[in-house]
Amino acid sequence: MDVEVNGEEREVAEGTTLARLLEQLGTARRGVAVAVDGTVVTRSEWQDVVLTDGAKVEILTAVQGG
Amino acid sequence: MTSDDPLVIGGQKLDSRLIIGTGGATNLAVLERALVESGTELTTVAMRRADVDGGSGVLDLLRRLGISLLPNTAGCRSAAEAVLTARLAREALETDWIKLEVHADDRTLLPEPFETLDAAEQLVADGFTVLAYTNDDPVLALRLEEAGCAAVMPLGAPIGTGLGIRNPHNIELITSRANVPIVLDAGIGTASDAALAMELGCDAVLLSTAVTRAEDPERMAAAMRNAVDAGRLARLAGRIPQRFWAQASSPPR
Numbered sequence: 001m002d003v004e005v006n007g008e009e010r011e012v013a014e015g016t017t018l019a020r021l022l023e024q025l026g027t028a029r030r031g032v033a034v035a036v037d038g039t040v041v042t043r044s045e046w047q048d049v050v051l052t053d054g055a056k057v058e059i060l061t062a063v064q065g066g
Numbered sequence: 067m068t069s070d071d072p073l074v075i076g077g078q079k080l081d082s083r084l085i086i087g088t089g090g091a092t093n094l095a096v097l098e099r100a101l102v103e104s105g106t107e108l109t110t111v112a113m114r115r116a117d118v119d120g121g122s123g124v125l126d127l128l129r130r131l132g133i134s135l136l137p138n139t140a141g142c143r144s145a146a147e148a149v150l151t152a153r154l155a156r157e158a159l160e161t162d163w164i165k166l167e168v169h170a171d172d173r174t175l176l177p178e179p180f181e182t183l184d185a186a187e188q189l190v191a192d193g194f195t196v197l198a199y200t201n202d203d204p205v206l207a208l209r210l211e212e213a214g215c216a217a218v219m220p221l222g223a224p225i226g227t228g229l230g231i232r233n234p235h236n237i238e239l240i241t242s243r244a245n246v247p248i249v250l251d252a253g254i255g256t257a258s259d260a261a262l263a264m265e266l267g268c269d270a271v272l273l274s275t276a277v278t279r280a281e282d283p284e285r286m287a288a289a290m291r292n293a294v295d296a297g298r299l300a301r302l303a304g305r306i307p308q309r310f311w312a313q314a315s316s317p318p319r
Contacts, residue, residue, distance in 0.1 A: 007115070
């Protein structure tokens with residue numbers, strides 16, 4: 001199935017958890033936050049969230065600005 | 067000399083009245099020297115999509131310098147976007163402080179007043195310490211204070227213009243009625259603008275590109291630190307009233 005990660009399509013296996021996706025992406029554990037379909041998923045919930053087909057995942061971090 | 071009370075925002079004491087934004091610096095080494103020279107204790111960062119390989123140099127830098135993070139919601143156009151961005155910032159950075167900014171359009175980057183107030187109410191209800199970027203509108207400033215914002219941050223001029231304080235009287239109206247700290251945010255071009263903000267009764271100044279895009283950011287950071295101190299001292303000292311006619315300062319013959 002396909003999910004959208006920061007605006008880009010990505011194929012993942014059925015049953016992939018958010019934690020597994022972030023692991024595959026090599027996302028840092030500190031300093032990032034994740035929303036799935038517009039809702040923030042806290043770090044402690046990453047392993048419990050199973051991605052569904054077409055899910056929109058946003059991974060944000062702090063950059064220079066403001 | 068009269069001692070000054072520290073600035074307190076949302077229960078946190080800040081000895082520096084200069085808040086720096088990290089945007090616009092050509093590289094992290096330049097930014098580091100400017101931040102150290104400015105003496106700032108609170109610095110803004112923006113939230114953006116993470117590179118897949120991760121890592122955020124600015125966070126490491128600020129943590130190493132012991133500077134508190136003030137994430138912003140820059141780039142958001144609606145209350146809903148700003149609230150989501152604030153929640154993501156809280157999760158990513160483990161702070162409930164947020165610089166709320168909702169821009170109306172890309173050309174002016176002026177604050178969208180209705181969305182800003184709506185977002186402020188939602189974020190305060192959600193436990194955030196909200197520092198709200200706003201127009202130099204004395205009525206809206208009061209509304210944001212009533213909504214529970216920890217600080218209200220009127221602009222001097224649009225972001226990045228360096229036009230200084232376009233309506234000093236409005237800024238003074240805002241500071242004269244406020245019960246929360248007022249931070250002059252945006253429009254500062256040079257040191258005299260920062261000093262004027264403090265003379266008008268602002269509690270602090272927030273600026274970025276005036277320093278980061280100056281020819282010599284480190285030196286401009288020092289100028290801004292001194293300007294904020296000088297303006298604050300002048301405010302506390304109590305300036306002489308302005309007069310139309312001359313008044314001799316030497317005794318008459």
